[in-house]
Amino acid sequence: MHLDLKLSVVIPCFNEESGVREILERMPAIVDEVIVVDNNSTDRTAEVATALGARVVAESRPGYGAAYKAGLAAATGDVIITMDGDATYPPEEIGRLVAELLEKQWDFLSAARFPLHNARAMGVTNQVGNHVLTAVTQVLFLLPIRDSQSGMWVFRRELLARLQLSADGMAFSQEIKLEAILCKARFGESHVGYGERLGEVKLQRWRDGWLNLTHLVARRLGRR
Numbered sequence: 001m002h003l004d005l006k007l008s009v010v011i012p013c014f015n016e017e018s019g020v021r022e023i024l025e026r027m028p029a030i031v032d033e034v035i036v037v038d039n040n041s042t043d044r045t046a047e048v049a050t051a052l053g054a055r056v057v058a059e060s061r062p063g064y065g066a067a068y069k070a071g072l073a074a075a076t077g078d079v080i081i082t083m084d085g086d087a088t089y090p091p092e093e094i095g096r097l098v099a100e101l102l103e104k105q106w107d108f109l110s111a112a113r114f115p116l117h118n119a120r121a122m123g124v125t126n127q128v129g130n131h132v133l134t135a136v137t138q139v140l141f142l143l144p145i146r147d148s149q150s151g152m153w154v155f156r157r158e159l160l161a162r163l164q165l166s167a168d169g170m171a172f173s174q175e176i177k178l179e180a181i182l183c184k185a186r187f188g189e190s191h192v193g194y195g196e197r198l199g200e201v202k203l204q205r206w207r208d209g210w211l212n213l214t215h216l217v218a219r220r221l222g223r224r
């Protein structure tokens, strides 16, 4: 509990045994429930997560979005916090971000990674890709968003009932932010430090970048 709110953390994982161990060891005590979604991992992700006190939800449909849909449905807290299973986002910031959500009376806070504090945390191609996708989001939807691809969100669970979440792949990250903004939820961003990844990259940079771009255009044209 933190500020009288029950906190649930949801972490989608495809072969993240080293990252998820690091995150769970650093998880602050204010967090009431950690849900690790095991998305067909062939390593020890599920065993490590269980041993360190997380609840493991298995999702066999592949993809970041598919994993999130299963994990968010299983969460029971008042506030849900998300992060990748690669230990790039800082669990230590959860308390501060939840306090900011309350203080600013937001429904959804997205943790923005830019400007990057650690230049080694993201390669140049991925930085360019992130900035292009965020710029396209700004132009198509006339939004002052700073990081449309961030994977760390802090939001009130009751908001989920108002969001139509359909993307099974990486586009889920931009979809949940767009859904929140377009349904007139109170939305804001707060900067966080972003670190170097543990384990192997799962993002397929060209394929996922292209899919996210076409998802944005289709969404702007009113298609899902």
Ligand SMILES: Nc1nc2c(ncn2[C@@H]2O[C@H](COP(=O)(O)OP(=O)(O)O)[C@@H](O)[C@H]2O)c(=O)[nH]1
Residues within 6 Å of the ligand: 012, 013, 014, 015, 016, 039, 062, 063, 064, 067, 083, 084, 085, 086, 151, 200, 201, 202, 203, 204
């Ligand atoms: N790409 C991908 N990531 C998945 C999948 N299922 C779960 N994930 C997790 O989603 C998170 C994001 O992937 P990551 O490689 O960190 O992408 P990046 O942060 O955009 O570079 C990681 O925790 C992955 O383990 C999947 O099917 N595909």
Ligand SMILES: [Mg+2]
Residues within 6 Å of the ligand: 084, 085, 086, 088, 197
């Ligand atoms: Mg990541």
